[in-house]
Amino acid sequence: MASKWVYRFGAGQSEGNASMRALLGGKGGNLAEMSNLGLPVPPGFTITTEVCAAYYDNARTFPSELEDEITEALQFVSDAVGAEFGSRDKPLLVSVRSGARASMPGMMDTVLNLGLNDETVEGLAERSGDRRFAYDSYRRFIQMYSDVVLGVDHHAFEDILDNFKDEHRLNLDTALSAEHWGEIISRYKQVVEETTDEPFPQDVKAQLRGAIDAVFGSWQSARAITYRLLNDIPDEWGTAVNVQAMVFGNLGETSATGVAFTRNPSTGENALYGEFLVNAQGEDVVAGIRTPQNITEAARIAAGSEAPSLEALMPKAFQELSNMFAKLERHYRDMQDLEFTIQDGKLWMLQTRSGKRTATAALRIAVEMANEGLISRKEALMRIDPNSLDQLLHPTLDPDAARAVIASGLPASPGAASGAVVFESDEAERMKAVGNQVILVRVETSPEDIHGMHAAEGILTTRGGMTSHAAVVARGMGTPCVSGAGSIFVDQAAQQFSIGTTVVKKGDMITVDGSSGQVILGTVPTIKPELSGDFATIMRWADEVRALGIRTNADTPGDAKVAREFGAEGIGLCRTEHMFFDSERIVAVRQMILANDEQGRRAALDKILPMQRADFIELFEIMSGLPVTIRLLDPPLHEFLPNTQEEADEVADLIGADPEAMRARVAELQEFNPMLGHRGCRIAITYPEIAEMQARAIFEAVGEAAARTGEPPIPEIMVPLIATRAEFDLIKDRIDKVAEQVQAESGGKIDYLVGTMIELPRACLTAGEIAAAAEFFSFGTNDLTQTAFGISRDDSARFMGEYTAKGILPIDPFISIDVDGVGELVQIASERGRAARPDIKLGICGEHGGDPASIDFCHKIGLTYVSCSPFRVPIARLAAARAAIAAEVA
């Protein structure tokens, strides 16, 4: 036999373990692992991800040996639980669940209670001594199986139940008797037969085949595909399928089911945290239909809930649970997310996995586990997704600002956001696409809402707990979420919601505070986050490990200050053109551009010089003691001129220019492809006086800043868009001459570097020549991506979506560096540059400088530093540390 397709677990013996995640999926591996640890796991078996691959490779058919292996494994399960699949008297019921390598909560299908039919339901009734329970289970099974496997719309079943309750004037499901359910079951079976032209399958083996087929099939459902795209999960991983003996949390008041975390997934507090429902199946907790109870007394008291805790209700089971949780956390060395069921007082573990957590929680858990000695500091760093820090860095609500709180719910995902109310996911996506910020308001969310949740700034639901779909997904996305705000009534048809007499219509602005659970009318001012405590600890640990320097891209004093607070070690890119747009200056800039000759340009530049010098003095002061890289003017000159004729006339009037001349110059400077036009160093070549003015402003500012701070800054002057060594030589020569002049005038010596931005493929290839003259390189990977791909970033929106959706590109290369193409160019340039000048400084200042995957690449090829926007500096610090750790391991 070439492959083993099925792995058993439970009953104290398993064929797999947690390290076999790729083959068994996360759930299957962990069920086997828990069983190996001696924990009570209902026996079952995992059909491997290789079956999934074979299934799709062979036009959705299964390997021929699979059926026999399943039959044998079913016998193992039957023996373990003392039941028989399809037996009337001792019926074995099973669940059939997906379990992929990476968690994809709610994305794929599940069938429970499989094995029930008109005969076995009677056996179940007899064995459980609860006919109503048996019939309820059967009707749930028919409904779920018909929906998932047979494709019968679930509304049909809901309508039958609603009608039946109306007919019998019954309000609650709990009021229905076994006979009622029996009547409903026959109506269910009727609608299945009408819809599918086949009676509901009574053959339990056929039921099982159908369910396995459906679960494997759900790997390619639209919502699963979307989820994988959003989460970078490869298509070819496939899912495993777990078939497991059913245990029942709905066998009466001594039964329960729940989900829990070994630590608080929202705050990271080291305390068991979770929710449960008495007399319920697991799906009931996650679905958010009933509001669940707290597991611990402490949590119940903190939440001010009156529903008793598990600790109080079932103290023995609670104690057992606590012990198991502690054991699992120690075993896995990470906070665990668990599912359990108590059947008639006996505890069963249904799942364990590393729990998703907020960024705050991730920091706290990592720091505390490292301090507890459970993990090393490096492991702690590897536990935190750098991108998740983004949540912590952005403003929260100003506590002093007035808030019109209209409702409260659960603080399901931290952070605050304001936006216009929308009630549908499609609408959220549409509004976002045209530039609106929206808050998605739903009774509850389902996997079909993923795209709308992604588009929304914040999410508000009126039903469901901290582990409801909305809460789990929002935390994963880092989107603020308030869940279970029960006082809110959503009127979907009227596109409005109300709290008492307050009515909020579609499009009205609200604010949700996912940290407090408040829902606020209108927008609320926000404040900067406090970056101390665990955050500061992790940053310190990261700084001890990382090899890459971290600088920032900053053009303004404000940005520079924020970045320095966030730990930037200098400026890697100061774009001087932004300084030219200031209303005072633009007049002189335009006069310069309109001048007919060098003399006229120099006269205008003389006016700009003192302003430009003042800019640099301020930046040098803020960054005192740190390097500041200043890029010479980069954009084409037409960017500084007015766009329309009316504007041109107005400006001409303002600066005292001839309107005709202005219009002519605007027309003359127009370009077909400005990105590839007269810009970058080409401006310094044709109008060297501009570069000279900038160099003078820099050198004069050095002296002034040194006098003010007592620490002379070291400016690094960066020539943009170099394609050839000769360009660089000509411009460096001009800069050096200005330096000589300023030094002669001031009598002081100025230390400075002249280097270049490497942002063209040709510059990468001829980097050896260029490095012989340039003292540093900074990779401008935005432009390098544009030229390597031949794609204008500004124009790419028309097809980039289709490119990533079709998998032509795994990710937009403007977001994460394209290692194969752009990356090779950067690597070639680095190698050749270092060969020519071994001590050359190599940095990156494209937006990739703040992207963790790109930072990992930068570490691998040995760059000196990365430079990113101020708010990404902490992310870069952590990412750089993780890159260093990953490289040690590799």
Place this chain on the structure above:
Amino acid sequence: MASKWVYRFGAGQSEGNASMRALLGGKGGNLAEMSNLGLPVPPGFTITTEVCAAYYDNARTFPSELEDEITEALQFVSDAVGAEFGSRDKPLLVSVRSGARASMPGMMDTVLNLGLNDETVEGLAERSGDRRFAYDSYRRFIQMYSDVVLGVDHHAFEDILDNFKDEHRLNLDTALSAEHWGEIISRYKQVVEETTDEPFPQDVKAQLRGAIDAVFGSWQSARAITYRLLNDIPDEWGTAVNVQAMVFGNLGETSATGVAFTRNPSTGENALYGEFLVNAQGEDVVAGIRTPQNITEAARIAAGSEAPSLEALMPKAFQELSNMFAKLERHYRDMQDLEFTIQDGKLWMLQTRSGKRTATAALRIAVEMANEGLISRKEALMRIDPNSLDQLLHPTLDPDAARAVIASGLPASPGAASGAVVFESDEAERMKAVGNQVILVRVETSPEDIHGMHAAEGILTTRGGMTSHAAVVARGMGTPCVSGAGSIFVDQAAQQFSIGTTVVKKGDMITVDGSSGQVILGTVPTIKPELSGDFATIMRWADEVRALGIRTNADTPGDAKVAREFGAEGIGLCRTEHMFFDSERIVAVRQMILANDEQGRRAALDKILPMQRADFIELFEIMSGLPVTIRLLDPPLHEFLPNTQEEADEVADLIGADPEAMRARVAELQEFNPMLGHRGCRIAITYPEIAEMQARAIFEAVGEAAARTGEPPIPEIMVPLIATRAEFDLIKDRIDKVAEQVQAESGGKIDYLVGTMIELPRACLTAGEIAAAAEFFSFGTNDLTQTAFGISRDDSARFMGEYTAKGILPIDPFISIDVDGVGELVQIASERGRAARPDIKLGICGEHGGDPASIDFCHKIGLTYVSCSPFRVPIARLAAARAAIAAEVA
């Protein structure tokens, strides 16, 4: 002593030879070589090009040892001719001439008769027995030296002479006596002293130092720099300086001076060809001031001249000359361009070098020399500049067309051209820059006119012979030229010329036929050249040698036909978008673009399909038996839509579209950087139905063409602008599906290839992956140059001139491939492509495919073929052969 700065020649012994061209310059090396061959060369010495380098490296000062070496060499010359430099009784006179590695005719300075002063002139008078000659020589020397060395404007001297002649009522220089010249000399010296504040130098050593300094200095004159730029001569080569004993062609009626070619430089005929003047100095012949006489009787008779030939006038010297010419041609194995002087009956050789020749002459000489056994066929191929063939390929005047011939001159440079009359070089350049074709009309041209001659389509002079400045330069440029059209009177002030009563004003159209010497009023229709005879022979020889295939870029049947006649071996690039602009089709194309959905697009495409199919059938028929590479639609769709709102409304009306929708779509499709936008394969990704239509048109055309010609064509379908393998896979899959459909419909099997244009840096780097799927690569080096450099070709005009002028780029990289950058990308792609698919076809279809230097590169890296515009096919054939020969040698 580290270096030897001076090399002697003449008197039967030389320190150098012709192989030392880099050190001694062309002239110096050849003077030494002739001397070594025993030919009568006036003794002299060459100051090497290393001195020139040292001179410029050391702020225009000479090596310290140089003066002593010159003194010793002067003594050698003195001894050899039995005279003494500066001696009154036996004065040695010398010429001081530049001599660079590459010929730069007339570009640098020369001083003759150096060594004359108020004393030695008397000795010269006594020794020559001709006082008038001695004084004439002295005044010539003062004039030349003052102009070249002292910077005194030559007009000052001309004015003195003219005034003197007016005062004495003398018309011709020959009428002036020795005393007259004496008086003029004193006036000359006076103007020198007034202008320079120094008397004219009497110290002959000072004279020599000054002249050497001036000649080395002229290497960096503006006109020399321009010439080097135009002719790709490196700055660092420098010039040598030759100091040589004077011989005199102006010692009376038994003296003469002339220039000659061993074969006819215009037709290539194997017959001695040249001109001379009796009683003249060499400069007089080249300057074109007197119209020279033919050397042979045959030439005199052919020209219908009454001035006696040298053959008739001085039979002994003529015979000697003929023998020397034959010896030199055999020795150098190439047609020689010679200068000689007969001093009092004795023949002296002053220069030999390989002669410039027209393309026609080059072909004939190469073919005949190979047939004579003087050179090999491969050498013959290496003798022809591929670019020069361009002259032969372009139309000549239709012999049947009416011609209003208004004047005749010498057929100085073949080919015919029409254009507007201009009288100044600056004006010629200006008019050319704004898109006009001009004919430059001058009395005579000088090196100051180079830029105007370059701008002109044709040149007409009223003075000067076949070896005049205008004639030599025009032939070098391949520009048609009629010289010495003496019946034309140019009135520069009135900006017109006249022949009798016919007046032609600036801006009037004329035609010059440089093959017949005719000047024609208005424009004349032209016909295609005959490509047989020597041309066909050379092409055959080239085809035997070359490894590269030659294809053509052709979109129309007309282009395809021309290219096939020129020897194209298939189509390397058929741009299908050109087929979409046809007025019948553009309506359907626009409907397609305006369609709201795929269905609407498919409906419009259905209308285009039969037209597109007909295009391909025609191309396949013309290229029957040869491969045809068809590129899928490449430009962004907005190129097919109207530009202005008015046009948009009009078009909307025409195609029955909503004007609002049309305007909206035009606006929607607008791009910031169309070159980097939604184009190339990105169109096929987002609108696969367009690629499918094109593929269907191609496959259906294959069947039809096969039926018509009996030979099924093999289409090579080319996907443009591929950046990733995944793009290619998606599109190839669509193409293959269409092929299956068409094969199923027709029942026949279609052979085809699907490959890609490699025109993005990323594609070059990932060429290994792409080649695993693509069956051929064609390098689109236009776009690859744009992306590698980050330069939009359309926008580069604003700075490219400055880039090449400042030497930042040696040549516009859109003209000749940038080997270091773009070339390395092509090489990387070729290597990786071949590694993945050893038999991959590799071609180039950018405009570099027709550039000889780029073709050489393509051969070196082993491409399969180059593809170029039809008129460059013969050039490419020859260039490919030369590349193969050069590679054998290397």
